Amino acid sequence: MVSRWAYSDFEIDGKVIKRGDSVNLMLGSANRDQEQFVNPDELNFQREESKHCGFGSGIHFCLGATLARAEATIALNTLINRLPNLNLKEDAIEWADNIVFHGPKHLHLTFSSPRDVKGLWGHDHV
Numbered sequence: 300m301v302s303r304w305a306y307s308d309f310e311i312d313g314k315v316i317k318r319g320d321s322v323n324l325m326l327g328s329a330n331r332d333q334e335q336f337v338n339p340d341e342l343n344f345q346r347e348e349s350k351h352c353g354f355g356s357g358i359h360f361c362l363g364a365t366l367a368r369a370e371a372t373i374a375l376n377t378l379i380n381r382l383p384n385l386n387l388k389e390d391a392i393e394w395a396d397n398i399v400f401h402g403p404k405h406l407h408l409t410f411s412s413p414r415d416v417k418g419l420w421g422h423d424h425v
């Protein structure tokens with residue numbers, strides 16, 4: 300979620316917003332808009348759509364987006380490579396009570412014996 304204060308009066312979807320009103324934009328919700336994305340609730344690393352707003356947009360677009368993407372790529376590749384048969388242990392996820400940073404309270408997982416794989420740079424890394 301990101302917050303803004305309206306610079307001028309405007310109307311959106313029948314709702315009148317006045318200058319100075321606080322507006323909370325639910326980026327996580329927008330990223331699951333079924334009019335924008337095919338199967339929006341599905342975790343799909345091969346998605347071709349790139350119009351998500353997870354890093355915001357406009358002049359305040361996330362300065363760390365490139366770093367965050369690199370970190371996520373390394374972290375997810377390492378996780379998936381090192382922990383074979385990674386699965387969710389719980390039937391239902393308990394969500395943390397935080398609308399700004401949405402995420403699970405905890406995530407219990409199962410996996411087979413960790414692989415002793417070499418890291419991206421040819422040595423082990425955690």
Ligand code: HEM
Nearest residue numbers: 301302326353354355356358359360361362363364366367
């Ligand atoms: C997955 C990780 C990340 C996500 C989802 C994320 C998301 C966002 C979003 C949505 C905004 C826009 C906020 C707004 O419009 O009010 C933002 C801004 C920003 N992010 Fe990130 N971010 C991430 C990682 C990072 C990292 C790693 C850095 C720095 C190393 C960073 C630095 C910043 C900065 C400095 C801004 C403010 C830009 C501005 O206001 O001009 N972010 N981020």
